[in-house]
Amino acid sequence: MKILTANSSSLGQLKNTTKPRLWLWALVLLVPLLVINLVSFVGPITHLVQLSFLQSRAGVISGTYSLENYANFFSDGYYWGLIGNSLMMSFTVTLITLGCSYPIALFLYRMSASSWRNVLFVLTISPLLVSSVVRTYGWMVLLGDQGVLNSALLGAGLLDHPLRLVNNRIGVAIGLVETLVPYMVLSLMAGFGRLDLSLEEAAASLGANRIKRFFRIILPLTVPGIALGCLLCFVLAISSFITPKLLGGGRVFLLATEIYDQAVIQLEWSMAATLSIIVLLIFALTLFLYSQFARRFG
Amino acid sequence: MRSSNNNTKFSLVVLMVVLCGSSGLASAAEITVMGYRSGGFQENYQKAVIDPFNASHPEVHVTFYGVQNAAVSLGLLRAQRANPQADAVIYDLSVAKIAKDEGLIDEIDMAKVPNAERLGSIGRELGGYALPLTYDTFTLVFNQQVFADGAPDSWKALWDPQHRGRVVVPAQGGGDIQAIALTLLTNHMLGADSDETIEPAIEALIELAPAVQTWEPKPEQYTLVANGSADISVGWNARSQYFIDQSEGLLGTVAPQEGTLTQVNVISPIAGSANPDATQTFIDYALSAEAQQRFSELMYYAPTNIDAVLDPSVEERVPFLDDTQHDKLLPVDWMKIAAARDELLNPWRRQIIPASR
Numbered sequence: 115m116k117i118l119t120a121n122s123s124s125l126g127q128l129k130n131t132t133k134p135r136l137w138l139w140a141l142v143l144l145v146p147l148l149v150i151n152l153v154s155f156v157g158p159i160t161h162l163v164q165l166s167f168l169q170s171r172a173g174v175i176s177g178t179y180s181l182e183n184y185a186n187f188f189s190d191g192y193y194w195g196l197i198g199n200s201l202m203m204s205f206t207v208t209l210i211t212l213g214c215s216y217p218i219a220l221f222l223y224r225m226s227a228s229s230w231r232n233v234l235f236v237l238t239i240s241p242l243l244v245s246s247v248v249r250t251y252g253w254m255v256l257l258g259d260q261g262v263l264n265s266a267l268l269g270a271g272l273l274d275h276p277l278r279l280v281n282n283r284i285g286v287a288i289g290l291v292e293t294l295v296p297y298m299v300l301s302l303m304a305g306f307g308r309l310d311l312s313l314e315e316a317a318a319s320l321g322a323n324r325i326k327r328f329f330r331i332i333l334p335l336t337v338p339g340i341a342l343g344c345l346l347c348f349v350l351a352i353s354s355f356i357t358p359k360l361l362g363g364g365r366v367f368l369l370a371t372e373i374y375d376q377a378v379i380q381l382e383w384s385m386a387a388t389l390s391i392i393v394l395l396i397f398a399l400t401l402f403l404y405s406q407f408a409r410r411f412g
Numbered sequence: 413m414r415s416s417n418n419n420t421k422f423s424l425v426v427l428m429v430v431l432c433g434s435s436g437l438a439s440a441a442e443i444t445v446m447g448y449r450s451g452g453f454q455e456n457y458q459k460a461v462i463d464p465f466n467a468s469h470p471e472v473h474v475t476f477y478g479v480q481n482a483a484v485s486l487g488l489l490r491a492q493r494a495n496p497q498a499d500a501v502i503y504d505l506s507v508a509k510i511a512k513d514e515g516l517i518d519e520i521d522m523a524k525v526p527n528a529e530r531l532g533s534i535g536r537e538l539g540g541y542a543l544p545l546t547y548d549t550f551t552l553v554f555n556q557q558v559f560a561d562g563a564p565d566s567w568k569a570l571w572d573p574q575h576r577g578r579v580v581v582p583a584q585g586g587g588d589i590q591a592i593a594l595t596l597l598t599n600h601m602l603g604a605d606s607d608e609t610i611e612p613a614i615e616a617l618i619e620l621a622p623a624v625q626t627w628e629p630k631p632e633q634y635t636l637v638a639n640g641s642a643d644i645s646v647g648w649n650a651r652s653q654y655f656i657d658q659s660e661g662l663l664g665t666v667a668p669q670e671g672t673l674t675q676v677n678v679i680s681p682i683a684g685s686a687n688p689d690a691t692q693t694f695i696d697y698a699l700s701a702e703a704q705q706r707f708s709e710l711m712y713y714a715p716t717n718i719d720a721v722l723d724p725s726v727e728e729r730v731p732f733l734d735d736t737q738h739d740k741l742l743p744v745d746w747m748k749i750a751a752a753r754d755e756l757l758n759p760w761r762r763q764i765i766p767a768s769r
Contacts, residue, residue: 172510172750172751172752172753172754173510173750173753174510174513174514175490175514192761192762254630258641259577259625259641260640260641275577278577281625281626282769283769359628360630362628363625363626363627363628364583364584364585364586364626364627364628364765365626365627365765365768365769367586367761367765371585374585375584375585375586377487378481378483378484378487378585379483379584379585379586379587379588380585380586380753380757381483381486381507381510383490
């Protein structure tokens with residue numbers, strides 16, 4: 115007993131000395147991550163917030179802090195219009211992407227595991243292997259006034275003058291949908307885990323037709339995938355810069371392009387920083403809404 | 413043993429060569445000049461100015477660092493304020509004003525840059541902080557096949573309904589220096605004084621907007637016009653001339669009869685440079701008649717050094733040097749423009765471009 119008592123007490127001591135050591139090791143292991151986060155995220159964001167409060171006159175940044183940029187933003191209808199345009203474009207693009215991707219994802223998910231399934235899956239996500247700049251330039255070639263599509267339609271005598279498919283919102287929407295489809299397909303397939311064929315068979319045996327089965331069984335079970343895909347595509351669409359810049363023809367003003375223009379063309383870094391903070395707040399709000407949705411329906 | 417001795421000797425020789433080489437390099441002051449990259453600027457500036465300078469000044473070695481545009485230069489100057497990586501910068505005069513106001517550039521010691529006295533009067537508003545390096549003019553850019561019967565001779569050609577949907581107006585980011593230039597020239601064409609109002613120009617440009625194919629040509633407007641994607645545009649003479657040569661004459665450019673205006677590229681020493689003396693030696697060389705002549709003959713900029721004489725075949729392609737065009741140059745106070753940038757560009761973002769949707 116004595117020995118046992120002695121052993122228990124040494125075990126307790128060992129536990130007591132091991133706990134702080136484990137914590138110490140955990141902290142040591144966390145240090146690289148913390149440093150990377152501080153340098154690459156917290157530091158720049160802090161600088162951005164600081165810059166957004168600095169006054170600027172004709173591009174010249176003064177050292178004076180004020181709320182001027184935020185006041186200008188909230189009092190100017192032009193910036194509200196930008197928010198409206200960006201939200202509308204992102205919502206539209208997300209919905210179209212969902213419509214295009216859902217049947218593909220469902221088809222791929224239901225295919226029996228075979229080499230064909232793998233081939234089709236790789237084909238679906240293969241656009242991700244090519245830079246979005248290259249793909250966007252591809253759309254310019256295809257959809258331009260002298261592009262493949264217009265040339266074919268004009269050549270066939272179906273049109274008198276070319277369709278305006280680039281240098282406007284239509285071009286931006288087409289480019290963004292094409293860019294986002296692989297992300298949506300991947301998200302949908304990741305969220306299709308609850309889909310069970312036996313449930314559909316049970317519904318069918320009880321007399322439910324295809325449409326009823328889709329709306330009563332398949333759609334509710336795939337809501338988590340839809341929500342995840344929509345969140346991802348919405349965030350990517352609202353922050354997209356290259357596609358609107360190349361396919362918008364300077365006509366499509368969105369928040370992301372405005373940040374670039376303010377910083378690089380107008381040289382108003384403070385206003386660009388203010389707009390960046392606004393975009394971050396929109397992201398935060400979107401994530402909050404998603405978490406609420408996921409809690410309720412997930 | 414012999415082999416070992418040979419190896420030792422070889423190592424010593426290599427070491428001596430390396431040491432001599434590095435001491436030679438160490439004695440030459442290394443400076444970096446930041447300037448434009450695209451449209452042949454970097455390539456031709458290297459050929460016409462940097463290489464001859466490095467050959468004739470062994471005590472200084474210059475490296476050219478190309479950037480996309482003047483705004484990027486300003487961004488780098490701001491980001492590197494505490495530890496500048498370049499020693500001199502070539503950029504637009506209106507951007508130089510911002511750099512001066514933010515204390516990013518130094519004042520040149522005129523005693524060390526004697527060629528400064530031989531410069532023209534245009535673009536000297538910032539004194540020793542930014543000296544004019546090149547003059548350029550705003551021109552109409554057109555497709556030679558579309559205008560086979562003759563080049564357009566008026567800015568009004570942009571409004572010709574025949575070219576509806578095939579007009580390119582570069583107004584990057586909702587309006588840049590080219591948008592400002594077109595505003596001022598349209599106002600001038602309509603007989604209005606831009607010091608008092610720019611409303612006539614705004615109304616005319618709103619009327620033009622639906623005919624515009626793109627406000628942000630990708631690639632540049634010169635390529636779109638040369639390859640037939642557009643009929644007509646506006647741009648800078650120097651770049652147009654470069655693309656005329658590149659497109660083997662498919663592109664044309666003209667300074668219209670109503671007159672044009674001048675854009676000025678300047679050179680400034682960067683505050684905090686580790687080699688201010690070597691930098692000023694280079695700036696003096698860059699402003700010399702021979703360097704200016706060589707660069708102008710490659711890029712069709714008008715030289716700022718009044719002693720530079722260009723080959724007649726080059727001179728006829730530079731409207732700034734044409735007496736008739738020179739007399740009609742619209743005087744532009746770029747300092748005033750820099751201060752009123754928002755007032756000039758806000759109508760582009762809020763009225764003109766939206767009218768084209």
